Amino acid sequence: MAGKREKKSYVTTEEKIKAAARKVFMQKGYGASRTRDIAEEAGINLALLNYYFRSKEKLFHEIMMERVQHLFGAVAPIINDPSLSLESKMEKLASAYIDMLLENPDLPMFVLNELRKQPDLFKSQMNIEQLLKNSSFIKQLREKRSDVEPAQYLMNIMGLMLFPFLAKPVLLATGLAGEKNFGTLMNQRRQLIPKWIKAILQTK
Amino acid sequence: MAGKREKKSYVTTEEKIKAAARKVFMQKGYGASRTRDIAEEAGINLALLNYYFRSKEKLFHEIMMERVQHLFGAVAPIINDPSLSLESKMEKLASAYIDMLLENPDLPMFVLNELRKQPDLFKSQMNIEQLLKNSSFIKQLREKRSDVEPAQYLMNIMGLMLFPFLAKPVLLATGLAGEKNFGTLMNQRRQLIPKWIKAILQTK
DNA sequence: GTCTATAAGGGGATAGAC
DNA sequence: GTCTATCCCCTTATAGAC
Structure with a gap:
């Protein structure tokens, strides 16, 4: 999953992807979101998304848990x-x-x-x-x-x-x-x- | 659009499709719904769905208008x-x-x-x-x-x-x-x- | 870590037979 | 009106070069 919690001041690729996923998933929901859109929004390549998160579903799961936590x-x-x-x-x-x-x-x-x-x-x-x-x-x-x-x-x-x-x-x-x-x-x-x-x- | 308002007691194909679309769209939303699922739910063929409603989008639009009306x-x-x-x-x-x-x-x-x-x-x-x-x-x-x-x-x-x-x-x-x-x-x-x-x- | 290329399959829509 | 077969694009995911 590529080095958790790096505490660097610059934004890691993982965080860029998560931020993009947050935006796209929140706008369209899971089913209507496309990993291509997320990759583009993050300014990276589609393959890299799978390198970090293995699948659309796993990425969604992370975002979802985080958002539930934020809401409640x-x-x-x-x-x-x-x-x-x-x-x-x-x-x-x-x-x-x-x-x-x-x-x-x-x-x-x-x-x-x-x-x-x-x-x-x-x-x-x-x-x-x-x-x-x-x-x-x-x-x-x-x-x-x-x-x-x-x-x-x-x-x-x-x-x-x-x-x-x-x-x-x-x-x-x-x-x-x-x-x-x-x-x-x-x-x-x-x-x-x-x-x-x-x-x-x-x-x- | 195949004979509006037939007032027959049996259910027309158009109504069967609409009922199925209502169910599937309501469960999954527009983006995550597949016309194939709607056709199967209606017990008809995919081609027939397009014959009656021309496109997924037009079918959705009809259902949506009807549901908004029902809610408000x-x-x-x-x-x-x-x-x-x-x-x-x-x-x-x-x-x-x-x-x-x-x-x-x-x-x-x-x-x-x-x-x-x-x-x-x-x-x-x-x-x-x-x-x-x-x-x-x-x-x-x-x-x-x-x-x-x-x-x-x-x-x-x-x-x-x-x-x-x-x-x-x-x-x-x-x-x-x-x-x-x-x-x-x-x-x-x-x-x-x-x-x-x-x-x-x-x-x- | 990051890319390009591509495999493998899903999905909307239509052609054409009946 | 209804079906089967098919087209063609889009999407997820991976292989493999750098």
């Missing part, structure tokens, strides 16, 4: 911190997430869509099931609302943050938001979402 | 009915949408994802921009909350309904919901979402 990685430390109140958890979540998503607007659609086609990609990587169910977040939700399943609120929180990015093309096409306006709307949501969730949790 | 078609009549209060609009929306989505769980992901790759597919079909901006729904939202853009609430409503279906693979993979449990959760949301939206609209 920020959640775990916040959700699991027992020293944070439910409210401050939500503020931190919204803030961290909106920032990350503004820099990676296509990330949620890519990950959720590819995960749908290959659900096992998820299970293999980490054991989120246990991590979630024992989290202080779930405990706090249960305390606050014993009448509604925590999963409902988890969907709400994630949905309020992620959905605008998933629906971005529709928002732009329908004129509900312009490209610059979109950023403003999302920045407003950084403050609004925690308030909304709080209101949702108090519904009778 | 139910919204317009409700949103535009000035005789409905904001609250009853939301109840009707949630109810109609959850029903439809339970029967077409993959529809939102398919449409949003393909729309991202071909944003112009949307504009061509209908003029949603005007339809939306003049809707009584938007007017009612503005009256209720002049301090927050209506688009924010529109994203919330659609997000609360659609997001669980977009994230379904993750919910299943993480054990947050089982396949049967998922239906129960969504049926609960039918009643919960209007209440949540009401609470959101009253946030200070």
